[in-house]
Amino acid sequence: MSAPVVDAPAVPATRDGGPAGPAWEGNDPAERRARASQSFWTAVVGVPAIFSVLRLGVEAGGELQTTLLLVANVGPVNLLAGFLTTAARLLSTGLVAVFALGAVLRVSVERMPAGARRPLFVRWVDITPAWFVVASFLLALVTWQLLYLPLLIPAFVAAFQLTPARLHEQVAPRLLLLAALFVGYAWLLAPTLRDAWRQGELLALLLLVAPPLLALGVTGPLPAAVIRPLASLTEAAVLAMLVWAALPVISTPVLPLTVTTVESTPGVTEDVRGHVVTVDDVNVVLLQERGGVRYVPVDQVRAQVLCPSEEELPRHRLRIRDFHVEDSLLEGTGRRVRPVHRIDAACRAVS
Amino acid sequence: MKNSSPRFRSVATTLAVALTLTLAAAAGCDNRQDPPLPSVLDKLRESHIDGQPKIRVGVAATEPLMGELRNGTYVGFDIEIARYIAASLGYEGDQRIEFVSLATEDRIPALQGGVVDLVVSSFSITEERKKQIGFAGPYFVTTQEVMVPNRLKDKIRTIEDLRDPTYKICTSGGSTTEAELEKHQVKALVVKRVGDCVKGIREGRYDAVSSDETILAGFLSQYPTEFEIVDMPFGTSETLGIGVPIGDPALRDLVAFFLDKSYQQGRSGISSPWLTAYNRTLGPWMKGPKAQPQPLDVPKLVDFDDKAPRR
Numbered sequence: 001m002s003a004p005v006v007d008a009p010a011v012p013a014t015r016d017g018g019p020a021g022p023a024w025e026g027n028d029p030a031e032r033r034a035r036a037s038q039s040f041w042t043a044v045v046g047v048p049a050i051f052s053v054l055r056l057g058v059e060a061g062g063e064l065q066t067t068l069l070l071v072a073n074v075g076p077v078n079l080l081a082g083f084l085t086t087a088a089r090l091l092s093t094g095l096v097a098v099f100a101l102g103a104v105l106r107v108s109v110e111r112m113p114a115g116a117r118r119p120l121f122v123r124w125v126d127i128t129p130a131w132f133v134v135a136s137f138l139l140a141l142v143t144w145q146l147l148y149l150p151l152l153i154p155a156f157v158a159a160f161q162l163t164p165a166r167l168h169e170q171v172a173p174r175l176l177l178l179a180a181l182f183v184g185y186a187w188l189l190a191p192t193l194r195d196a197w198r199q200g201e202l203l204a205l206l207l208l209v210a211p212p213l214l215a216l217g218v219t220g221p222l223p224a225a226v227i228r229p230l231a232s233l234t235e236a237a238v239l240a241m242l243v244w245a246a247l248p249v250i251s252t253p254v255l256p257l258t259v260t261t262v263e264s265t266p267g268v269t270e271d272v273r274g275h276v277v278t279v280d281d282v283n284v285v286l287l288q289e290r291g292g293v294r295y296v297p298v299d300q301v302r303a304q305v306l307c308p309s310e311e312e313l314p315r316h317r318l319r320i321r322d323f324h325v326e327d328s329l330l331e332g333t334g335r336r337v338r339p340v341h342r343i344d345a346a347c348r349a350v351s
Numbered sequence: 352m353k354n355s356s357p358r359f360r361s362v363a364t365t366l367a368v369a370l371t372l373t374l375a376a377a378a379g380c381d382n383r384q385d386p387p388l389p390s391v392l393d394k395l396r397e398s399h400i401d402g403q404p405k406i407r408v409g410v411a412a413t414e415p416l417m418g419e420l421r422n423g424t425y426v427g428f429d430i431e432i433a434r435y436i437a438a439s440l441g442y443e444g445d446q447r448i449e450f451v452s453l454a455t456e457d458r459i460p461a462l463q464g465g466v467v468d469l470v471v472s473s474f475s476i477t478e479e480r481k482k483q484i485g486f487a488g489p490y491f492v493t494t495q496e497v498m499v500p501n502r503l504k505d506k507i508r509t510i511e512d513l514r515d516p517t518y519k520i521c522t523s524g525g526s527t528t529e530a531e532l533e534k535h536q537v538k539a540l541v542v543k544r545v546g547d548c549v550k551g552i553r554e555g556r557y558d559a560v561s562s563d564e565t566i567l568a569g570f571l572s573q574y575p576t577e578f579e580i581v582d583m584p585f586g587t588s589e590t591l592g593i594g595v596p597i598g599d600p601a602l603r604d605l606v607a608f609f610l611d612k613s614y615q616q617g618r619s620g621i622s623s624p625w626l627t628a629y630n631r632t633l634g635p636w637m638k639g640p641k642a643q644p645q646p647l648d649v650p651k652l653v654d655f656d657d658k659a660p661r662r
Binding site: 097104145148211215217221230323327 | 395439
């Protein structure tokens with residue numbers, strides 16, 4: 001993944017304030033920067049766009065005609081909004097990982113052998129405006145599941161290089177401040193940690209306890225020997241993560257899941273589990289969950305209910321101050337606005 | 352903290368970065384695993400009712416307030432509980448429930464023979480029955496009481512009064528009540544059904560009837576101006592449960608889970624399906640307020656609404 005080391009005569013970089021980076025053969029830094037910027041923004045905009053279109057194909061069950069039906073009925077705004085609601089978590093994870101790793105590698109880069117090319121993530125961090133980094137972290141803050149939210153602490157500390165030394169110049173107040181932060185964190189999580197211990201959820205326990213401690217040491221710089229393997233490894237890992245995590249995102253439905261009760265002959269009702277593609281004066285077009293499109297005449301529809309999908313089942317029984325650990329801050333807040341969520345019986349009956 | 356030694360700091364940083372990445376990877380893997388606990392949906396798929404268009408529930412048709420067929424529709428506390436359980440299992444509305452009227456002695460054979468999927472019919476949980484069928488519950492605790500006609504309501508107030516040979520006490524044969532009266536040295540006239548006792552009192556042949564509180568409340572609701580239930584300190588209480596086939600533990604678990612869900616709702620102060628059923632049927636006729644008993648052997652299942660706030 002990492003670019004090859006170029007042994008061309010190094011031209012000292014002229015970037016203001018930045019560490020002296022080696023230049024790409026014959027190109028001036030401004031052009032290099034522009035190119036990196038281009039690749040970065042292409043990724044940020046292009047990946048979601050491509051995913052959105054791929055999802056339609058997956059949603060249609062791989063059928064060309066069904067895909068075309070979806071394309072005809074799912075507007076670009078709906079598609080993008082649908083994508084953002086389901087993929088914001090993945091997107092912010094990717095960005096946070098890049099910025100955190102890039103920042104750590106950037107402070108370490110001065111130890112790299114002269115003439116070496118700056119790792120990809122470092123170049124991306126170089127050209128990313130600070131507001132975008134902050135926005136990515138905010139997106140992660142509101143969309144990540146609470147259980148994984150502590151991981152954002154070391155990531156944030158790394159991305160903004162917040163060493164403990166920046167808390168206070170003297171050691172004693174610094175330690176006091178740190179102790180206060182840790183006590184506050186422990187107070188917030190104490191009941192959850194106790195439950196996790198009782199339920200034997202060791203990974204959950206580790207995920208809640210370890211990140212703030214790790215945050216003390218992640219800021220860098222890294223030893224020279226580690227930089228290059230780490231850069232290559234993490235680039236590969238982030239890419240692999242994106243691909244791996246993208247699979248469920250691609251297969252997450254774009255349209256809401258419903259159960260429609262259809263009375264095709266008098267007295268005989270049938271439940272159709274699927275997604276409503278469109279409704280017109282004549283038909284309700286249903287994309288059935290088990291595959292295939294079904295046109296149901298509007299006057300045969302007796303009832304329709306919204307159902308949760310199986311992927312939404314919780315995996316843990318832990319709560320942080322009554323927020324379920326698998327909810328994001330957004331979802332948790334939403335549940336407080338509309339607290340009672342009843343599952344309609346029809347959702348259970350059809351499997 | 353670590354400024355003292357740059358070398359130490361480098362190693363610490365490497366370690367911290369590596370551990371953070373490992374933790375993130377572990378979190379990613381954890382996120383993709385199947386839930387460790389079974390879900391309601393898993394249990395539904397395991398149970399024999401999976402895929403059935405209707406659920407068949409065995410109920411009583413002649414017990415006022417508990418299970419009664421009145422003008423072609425079933426009414427009563429047991430019926431309401433049966434509707435709640437059926438709706439929770441995915442069978443909402445009477446068009447998806449097939450009520451099967453069962454006599455007392457047919458309840459176990461009907462479950463064993465696969466005639467019904469559930470029995471909600473004042474089914475007392477006993478050790479003997481547990482060997483033949485599965486029970487979820489209890490969903491009700493009844494005690495033994497005495498019902499007297501209005502003309503005697505000031506005279507029969509205690510168990511001591513019942514021992515008075517001038518009063519003729521009636522009860523149904525083979526019931527737990529009969530044994531309990533004997534234990535308290537009360538001579539009782541034993542008939543086949545509690546209804547016969549009530550009829551006898553109205554005709555002046557008996558002076559009091561003793562039976563389960565719920566059964567007496569049922570007759571009281573039929574003749575509200577003629578009788579009164581007298582609270583007496585009999586020792587025994589009976590717990591009512593929902594019967595399921597012994598070969599379907601998944602269904603038993605589901606029924607227990609939904610009874611517990613109602614129990615938890617009632618505890619948190621909001622109205623529960625149980626309380627609604629009780630207030631609509633038994634409530635007005637019972638002495639003193641009642642609460643849902645805690646169901647036993649409730650499995651831990653995950654469901655879609657687990658994430659909802661608890662307070």
